[in-house]
Amino acid sequence: MFLGVSMTAEKRKVTEIINLVQNEGRRELLELEGKQVLAAWGIPVNRTELAKNLEEAVRIAREVHYPLVIKIASPNILHKSEAKGVKVGIASELELRQAFNEVVNNARAYNPNANILGVTIQEYLPPAREVVVGGLQDPSFGATVMFGLGGVWVEVLKDVSFRLAPLSAEDAREMIQEIKGYPVLAGTRGAPPADVDALVDIIQKVGQLMHEFPEIAELDINPVFAFQSGKGAVAADARIVLGEKK
Amino acid sequence: MSPELKALFEPKSVVVLGASELMGEDSLYAMFFRFIVGNFSKFKGKVHIVDLSGKLEGSEKKPNRAPRDRDLAVVVLPKELLEKNLPKLLTRKVRALILVSGDLEKKQEEGLSNLVKRKKLLLLGPNAAMGVINTANGLMATAAREPIIRRGHLAIITQDSSIAAMMLDRVHFHNAGISKFACTGEGLGVDETDLLEYLVRDKETNAICICINSLKNGRRFVEVIRETVKEKPVMVLKASPRLEGVFEAALRQAGALLTENIGELIPIAEGLIKQPPMRGNRIAIATNFPGQAILAARYLSEAGLEIATPSNETAKKITKKYPSVRIKGFVDLGATAKASHYKFVIEQLLSDEGVAGVMVINAIRSSLLESEDLCEIAEVAKKSNDKPVIDVVTCDEDYAIAREILADTKLPAYDRIENGARALKMHNLRWKMLEKLKQK
Numbered sequence: 001m002f003l004g005v006s007m008t009a010e011k012r013k014v015t016e017i018i019n020l021v022q023n024e025g026r027r028e029l030l031e032l033e034g035k036q037v038l039a040a041w042g043i044p045v046n047r048t049e050l051a052k053n054l055e056e057a058v059r060i061a062r063e064v065h066y067p068l069v070i071k072i073a074s075p076n077i078l079h080k081s082e083a084k085g086v087k088v089g090i091a092s093e094l095e096l097r098q099a100f101n102e103v104v105n106n107a108r109a110y111n112p113n114a115n116i117l118g119v120t121i122q123e124y125l126p127p128a129r130e131v132v133v134g135g136l137q138d139p140s141f142g143a144t145v146m147f148g149l150g151g152v153w154v155e156v157l158k159d160v161s162f163r164l165a166p167l168s169a170e171d172a173r174e175m176i177q178e179i180k181g182y183p184v185l186a187g188t189r190g191a192p193p194a195d196v197d198a199l200v201d202i203i204q205k206v207g208q209l210m211h212e213f214p215e216i217a218e219l220d221i222n223p224v225f226a227f228q229s230g231k232g233a234v235a236a237d238a239r240i241v242l243g244e245k246k
Numbered sequence: 247m248s249p250e251l252k253a254l255f256e257p258k259s260v261v262v263l264g265a266s267e268l269m270g271e272d273s274l275y276a277m278f279f280r281f282i283v284g285n286f287s288k289f290k291g292k293v294h295i296v297d298l299s300g301k302l303e304g305s306e307k308k309p310n311r312a313p314r315d316r317d318l319a320v321v322v323l324p325k326e327l328l329e330k331n332l333p334k335l336l337t338r339k340v341r342a343l344i345l346v347s348g349d350l351e352k353k354q355e356e357g358l359s360n361l362v363k364r365k366k367l368l369l370l371g372p373n374a375a376m377g378v379i380n381t382a383n384g385l386m387a388t389a390a391r392e393p394i395i396r397r398g399h400l401a402i403i404t405q406d407s408s409i410a411a412m413m414l415d416r417v418h419f420h421n422a423g424i425s426k427f428a429c430t431g432e433g434l435g436v437d438e439t440d441l442l443e444y445l446v447r448d449k450e451t452n453a454i455c456i457c458i459n460s461l462k463n464g465r466r467f468v469e470v471i472r473e474t475v476k477e478k479p480v481m482v483l484k485a486s487p488r489l490e491g492v493f494e495a496a497l498r499q500a501g502a503l504l505t506e507n508i509g510e511l512i513p514i515a516e517g518l519i520k521q522p523p524m525r526g527n528r529i530a531i532a533t534n535f536p537g538q539a540i541l542a543a544r545y546l547s548e549a550g551l552e553i554a555t556p557s558n559e560t561a562k563k564i565t566k567k568y569p570s571v572r573i574k575g576f577v578d579l580g581a582t583a584k585a586s587h588y589k590f591v592i593e594q595l596l597s598d599e600g601v602a603g604v605m606v607i608n609a610i611r612s613s614l615l616e617s618e619d620l621c622e623i624a625e626v627a628k629k630s631n632d633k634p635v636i637d638v639v640t641c642d643e644d645y646a647i648a649r650e651i652l653a654d655t656k657l658p659a660y661d662r663i664e665n666g667a668r669a670l671k672m673h674n675l676r677w678k679m680l681e682k683l684k685q686k
Contacts, residue, residue: 136492140464144492162495164468170682171499 011212013040018215018242026075027242032120034238038221043205044198045235046225047123054100058093060121067091069122070099072107076114078239083110089124125236129185129194130223133202133235135165135210137217137243143210145203147172149181150223157181165207172203185226194226198233217243251436251444253341253368255380255426257317258291260387263309263335264322264346265298272324278346278375278389279322285386285393291317298323298331309335320377320387322346325354336365344378344387345371348431355434362435369435376410376429382450388427390414396653398423399452399519400512401445403438405430409457409485409508416512421653423516425450439467446474452519455511456502457483464493468500475501476683479518479676483511501679503672514669517658521627521634523677526602528554529670530595531576533607534583534615538640538663539576542605545664549671560598564591581613585622592626596633603634603670607663610644617651624655634673638666 007015014037021029029037035045047064050073051057061068072085080086084106087099100119107116130150138144141164148160161175176185176199187193202224210216218241226233264279265272276299283302286293294313297305309331319340321332328347343362350358350372362369370378377388381397393414400422404410410429417424426448428441438456445451454474461467474480481503484494497504503518505511529551533539543553553575556564561573568587572578577595579587588606595604606623608615620637627635638660639648645661652659660666 138464138492140461141468141492141496142465144496160491162492163499164465164492164496167499175495 010040010042014209014213018213022242027244028075028078029238029240029242030073030075030117031071031080031238032073034219034240035235037209037240038235038238041205041209043202043221043235044232045238046125048120049122050118051100051121052118054097057096057100057119057121061090061093061096064121064123067124068096069124070096070103070119071122072103073117073120074107074111074114075117076111077107077116083107085110125225125234126227128225128227131185131199131226131233132160132220132222133199133206133224134221135206135216135219137210137214143207143214145175145207145210147175147199147203148179149184153179153181154222163207166211167204167207169200169204172200172207175203176200193229195229195231195233197229199224199226202233202235215242217241251342251368251440253317254344254370254378254428254436255385255444256383257342257385259294259313259316260286260289260291260318260320260385261294261296261313261316261335261340262286262320262322262387263296263298263331265327266301267299268324272326275322275324275346281389281391282320282322282346282377282387285388285390288384288386290383291385296335298327310337314338316340318342318344318387320344320346322389325350329354329357333361336361336367340365340367342368343370343435344374345369345431346373346375346377346389347371348373348375359434367435370428371431372434373407374429374431375407376404376414376427378429379424379427381424381426388414388429394418395427396421396423397425398516399425399450400516401426401448401451401454402457402512403428403430403441403445403454404457405433405438405459406457406485407431409459409483412508413455413457413512416509420513420516421649422512423653425452433462437462439463439470442467442470442474442480446470446477451478453479453481453515455481455483455515457485457508457511458489459486461489461493464496468496471497471500471502475679479503479515481505481511481515481518481672483508501683503675505668507668510665510668513658513660513665514672517634517636517660517669518672518676520656520658521636521673522631523680524603524634524670524673525632525677527551527674528600528602529667530554530556530598530601530604531607532579532588532591532595532604533576534579534581534613535607535609535640536572536576536578538609539578539607542576542607542663542667545667546670548664549667551667551670551674554598554601556595557598557600560594563594576607581609584614585619588619588623589626592623592635596626596630596635601633603636603673604630605663605666605670606635606637607666608637608639608644608648609641610639610647611641617647620648620651620657621655624652624657628656634670636660636666636669638663
């Protein structure tokens with residue numbers, strides 16, 4: 001019970017994570033925490049677990065199964081690729097042992113003062129069409145959501161669409177259809193269509209999350225892996241920034 | 247909570263406070279004052295003029311000696327004269343205040359806000375020179391110079407005074423019919439959302455144009471738009487390039503029709519009053535000006551529409567009655583066609599299932615078409631209640647004739663094919679929006 005109103009289990013879980021981050025004086029969630037928020041909210045994420053040291057990494061890797069992805073976990077390193085803190089497609093324990101040390105050393109070189117918590121061991125996702133789903137609290141309009149294709153489509157061509165949150169499934173579908181790159185998702189040159197229904201669901205859920213948690217200032221899922229129609233979509237990264245605590 | 251705007255638009259009595267003789271920079275306010283006083287000549291209620299210069303005939307010189315109870319005060323003073331005279335004016339009861347004065351200091355603005363709160367005053371402004379117009383009661387509380395405004399069913403809301411002035415100019419140019427008009431200026435009191443809430447209930451208003459430069463509370467604005475569009479179309483002019491992304495998406499999501507083109511705003515909005523929403527995107531064309539009609543395919547396609555070639559059955563009916571009519575995608579009636587040709591052809595096109603709307607493309611002075619013929623074409627348009635009919639008159643002199651003759655009819659006139667195409671696109675978007683509402 002919270003102020004006499006019962007909170008849903010999802011809401012309680014997200015509130016817990018946010019409180020924890022705020023209590024540590026941080027404004028940006030770790031990728032792992034971001035994914036926990038998304039997962040609690042019903043958004044599919046690839047399996048992601050924190051390994052504090054090499055032994056833990058090896059043990060977790062056996063559960064997650066090879067091939068896998070590892071990423072540096074540090075509240076002080078937000079651009080993990082820039083710090084050379086990401087390794088994709090690790091196929092064996094031998095490779096993992098090498099990669100673990102390499103990623104940690106790279107991170108230390110990148111920022112000697114960084115508090116390194118370890119690395120996250122992540123389920124490797126097969127190639128798919130990559131899209132971006134974002135959320136932002138607009139000073140005039142309040143909670144908004146953004147959608148676009150990943151990579152150059154967003155960064156160079158600014159091919160994105162927006163809606164106010166919360167939004168209907170139809171609005172979410174229109175958002176997907178109105179970007180110029182939509183044919184890439186609909187399927188061109190014999191490629192099967194991507195799972196647009198799964199994307200509609202993720203966009204709607206991000207909208208609901210932004211609407212229910214005005215303390216989330218920014219949210220970025222970049223990329224979301226959109227598999228073939230019927231095979232779903234999965235958040236492969238998560239960046240959540242909290243607003244100034246009021 | 248939206249304030250009750252009745253005192254602003256429907257005052258029984260008005261006091262106008264200004265100074266008719268001011269020097270230097272301040273002379274702007276003397277000019278505004280004279281214009282506003284002049285514009286009150288057709289007002290059906292009582293007007294009391296207070297001229298601090300004591301020059302205007304029939305005016306009072308002291309602001310505190312105005313009659314007891316005034317619904318609306320219009321204050322047209324430079325900021326230096328404001329501090330002394332505004333409180334004096336407000337010693338007597340006033341419900342609403344249009345403040346033309348602009349460029350207030352921060353301290354003055356705060357003082358004003360306090361005054362407004364204490365006196366429970368409805369404030370429009372500051373910097374609201376273009377003020378308020380209500381054609382139903384002849385209220386022209388505006389510093390435009392002798393504006394010529396026809397009574398009609400289109401309401402216009404603006405923020406910026408120069409955009410407001412352009413709107414009044416366009417209204418006159420297109421011979422559009424206006425119900426209400428208001429310019430919020432700095433928007434310290436009444437804002438565009440308050441006005442919208444008033445206009446959605448206004449029986450004189452059938453469509454609303456809003457020109458937006460900036461938005462303080464976008465969320466509330468779109469929520470009110472969402473309610474308004476259930477009743478009447480709302481067109482929003484994006485008057486600042488800074489408004490993009492979220493702004494555009496939010497307004498579309500709420501069901502507003504968006505444009506960046508100040509030229510098309512008034513005619514399209516009025517067209518939406520005159521003709522029904524359009525169910526599909528296939529447009530039949532009837533013309534006596536084939537050289538122009540041939541361009542239509544391109545413009546329609548740019549607007550996401552296409553030419554509807556009449557069905558064989560429709561074509562047969564037309565050519566049986568008028569063998570000289572040529573059908574080549576569009577329907578070419580020939581330069582000698584009269585109203586009877588047009589009426590028959592348009593009726594056939596409207597009953598063709600493959601046609602969602604009809605664009606008439608006319609030359610007037612290089613044909614046998616007379617003013618009366620246009621009126622008869624308008625009669626056919628009036629009867630069409632599920633498919634829009636519009637008239638495009640591409641020669642400028644011809645358009646000048648058409649906009650005069652067609653002003654009071656149900657046939658909207660456009661001066662360019664691309665504008666007609668964009669208009670029909672809006673009729674289609676309006677239909678889609680209403681369908682979406684029905685499903686919910």
